[in-house]
Amino acid sequence: MKISYDPTVDALYIRFIEGPAECEVIRLNDRVAVNIGPGEQVVGIEVLDASEMLEGLKEHKIRLENLVAVS
Structure with missing residues (x-):
């Protein structure tokens, strides 16, 4: 899974595949769209105007728990 945020357009994308x-x-x-791929799998979720919907996003106050970072 990959989560990316583009502050220039205030869009967040969560990619599962x-x-x-x-x-x-x-x-x-x-503001919210779900991308469905082959086999009806959720490929990703796009959130527009993300900082308005996700409190603390611009201030980097989002906390991910129980996840291992992969680089």
């Missing part, structure tokens, strides 16, 4: 995948996009609302 590595590599390219052709996806169907399901919009949950104006």
Whole structure:
């Protein structure tokens, strides 16, 4: 899993599956979209205006628990 944030467009993307995948996009609302790939697997979740939806994002106050970082 990879989580990336682009502050220039205030967008957060959580990618669950590595590599390219052709996806169907399901919009949950104006700000959140889920990308569904082959076998109906969730490939990723996109959050627009992320700093408005996720309190503390711009201040780097997001905490990930029980995850091992892989570089």
